[in-house]
Amino acid sequence: MSSQGSLPGFETSEPTDRLFLAIFPDGRHADQLAAVADTYLADRRLGAGAVEADRLHVTAFHLGDYVGLPPGLVANATEALSRLVCESFAVRFDQIGSFSHRAVRGPLVLAATEGNDALHAMHKQLATHLRACGLGQHTHDSFTPHMTMAYEKATMPFENMEPVVWPAGEVRLVHSLLGKTRHIRLAEKRLS
Numbered sequence: 420m421s422s423q424g425s426l427p428g429f430e431t432s433e434p435t436d437r438l439f440l441a442i443f444p445d446g447r448h449a450d451q452l453a454a455v456a457d458t459y460l461a462d463r464r465l466g467a468g469a470v471e472a473d474r475l476h477v478t479a480f481h482l483g484d485y486v487g488l489p490p491g492l493v494a495n496a497t498e499a500l501s502r503l504v505c506e507s508f509a510v511r512f513d514q515i516g517s518f519s520h521r522a523v524r525g526p527l528v529l530a531a532t533e534g535n536d537a538l539h540a541m542h543k544q545l546a547t548h549l550r551a552c553g554l555g556q557h558t559h560d561s562f563t564p565h566m567t568m569a570y571e572k573a574t575m576p577f578e579n580m581e582p583v584v585w586p587a588g589e590v591r592l593v594h595s596l597l598g599k600t601r602h603i604r605l606a607e608k609r610l611s
Contacts, residue, residue, distance in 0.1 A: 434484035437595040438492060440500065440545065441476040442510065442538075448585035449475050455583060456527065456568035459515055465527075469569045474602060477510060477566050479542050479590065480549060482557045484597065492554075496592050497606040499548040503590060507610040508537030511584045512566065516577030527569040530577065535564050538587065541610075545590070 444452060449472040456469035482496055512529035519525055539562060546558040592606040 432486045434486055435597055436485045436488050437597055438482040438485070438488060438496065439478050439593055439595065440480045440482065440496065440590055441478045441593055442587045442590055443476045444510075444585045445588065446472070449473060452529070452566065452568070452583060452585070455515070455529070455580075459527070460569060460572070463575070465569075465572050468572070470567060471600070474600065475566055475568070476591075476593075477538070477564055477587075479545055479562075480557055482554065488594065493592070493594075493605055495552045495554055496549070499545065499552040499554060500590060500592055500606055500608045502548040502551070503541070503545055503608050505541045505544065505590075505608075505610050506537075507586055507588050508541070509584050510538055510564070510587050511535060511582055512564075513579060513582040514577045515568070515575075515580050517572075517574040518563075518565075519574065522574055524571050525574045526567045527572045527575065528565040528567050529583065530563065530565045532579075538564050541587075541590070 443449070452475050453469055453472040460466060460469060482492065511534050512531050514530045514532055515527065516530070517525045517527060542562045549555060549558050587610060589607045589609045591604055594603040594605050595601070596603070
């Protein structure tokens, strides 16, 4: 199929920018988590391609994909984040696998069978602040904490693993440049 030219003002608009709120592990724990993914992929001959350690995170809220970030969005999200009052807590994952077994390929994730109550409480509080700052359309009641370890891998049923636990020390507002594997930290809130 050949591409057609477009008239000014009528260009196709593929999203280039993503905004999200997430918890990132510190460097030492990120390296340990990346090693878990590398070992899992190698043991199952699923190839390389684990997410780089510095990009591993747990998304609390996806604030949308855009062509350029809309005016006011970053300011409103930063304001919501600044209102968060939360102590640091531990995140615990004890399963690895894929959420959907209907697709042939998908993301490989770490998840938890139970627990992470403090993470759920932080998520609920942050949702309240997002709604108060005019971003309620990005909140939802369901939240399944997980960390994507690799993309486009053969889907695998969840299996139990030795639990991995790491401290959540801050929540970040991140601008992701889609397709460029680049995260830009826009704001953060330290958890006391």
